[in-house]
Amino acid sequence: MANKTPPDSTRRSERSRRAIYDAALALVGEVGYNKLTIEGIAARAGVGKQTIYRWWPSKAAVLLDAFTQDVEGYEAGMPDTGDLAADLKFVLRASVDEFADEKWQAPYRALAVAGANDAELSARFVERLLEPGIQVYVKRMRAAQERGEIGADVDVRVATEMVLGPFTQRWLMRTGELTYAYVDTLVDLALAGLRPRA
Numbered sequence: 001m002a003n004k005t006p007p008d009s010t011r012r013s014e015r016s017r018r019a020i021y022d023a024a025l026a027l028v029g030e031v032g033y034n035k036l037t038i039e040g041i042a043a044r045a046g047v048g049k050q051t052i053y054r055w056w057p058s059k060a061a062v063l064l065d066a067f068t069q070d071v072e073g074y075e076a077g078m079p080d081t082g083d084l085a086a087d088l089k090f091v092l093r094a095s096v097d098e099f100a101d102e103k104w105q106a107p108y109r110a111l112a113v114a115g116a117n118d119a120e121l122s123a124r125f126v127e128r129l130l131e132p133g134i135q136v137y138v139k140r141m142r143a144a145q146e147r148g149e150i151g152a153d154v155d156v157r158v159a160t161e162m163v164l165g166p167f168t169q170r171w172l173m174r175t176g177e178l179t180y181a182y183v184d185t186l187v188d189l190a191l192a193g194l195r196p197r198a
Contacts, residue, residue: 019045020052021066025107028063033110036063060114060121067107068128078136084144085187088137088163092183099171099178112172134160150194162190 023044028036036059042049056062079087098104115122134157141156150159166186170176 016045016047016051017055020047020055020062021069024059024062024066025103028110029103029106032106033063033113036110038062060111060118063107063114064111064121064125064128067111068125078140080140080143082147084140084149085191087140088187088191089180089184092163092167092187093180095167096178096180096183109172134164137164148196150191151196154194159190159194162193163187 020041023041024036027040027044031040038049038052038059041059041062042052045052052062056065078091081087099108111121111125115125137160138156141150141154141159144150145152145154145156150156163186167178167183170182171178176182
């Protein structure tokens with residue numbers, strides 16, 4: 001009698017996990033966060049809801065893992081051409097395009113709203129996605145500071161938040177359109193206050 005190889009439970013688990021991620025991201029775009037349910041995710045993914053509850057305590061936790069599954073830690077960083085303004089504008093213009101993507105918007109907005117009422121979720125979102133991104137800007141600002149492009153007394157973390165804060169606020173609260181012209185102006189205004197004093 002031929003030996004049968006037992007099913008690979010790791011592979012099956014990974015397929016299920018991927019199906020759950022895909023289902024969560026698709027459904028939050030279709031029905032919104034308030035109507036997103038574990039039952040709905042399970043049905044779309046073709047798994048039992050007990051499978052989801054075995055891995056995650058809530059729909060917010062599922063969505064966070066789904067949204068950050070492919071984040072690789074920002075190893076590429078930000079370009080450093082020696083021109084801080086040009087580099088910031090280049091990256092923020094790319095961010096304008098990303099933030100306009102409907103598939104990206106729904107989960108990000110949902111997590112922002114859920115995080116406002118869930119300190120633990122918010123902390124995990126910051127740790128896994130926001131903080132690594134912020135550190136890319138901080139590192140680039142520090143390099144510019146070392147070359148004398150911005151003042152030696154500037155707190156580069158605060159300087160980074162001066163650039164990213166208005167961008168995020170405009171997008172999240174829909175106070176205005178995110179455009180290349182907007183981010184170019186944002187960079188120019190921020191750097192005008194950060195340049196070394198004569």
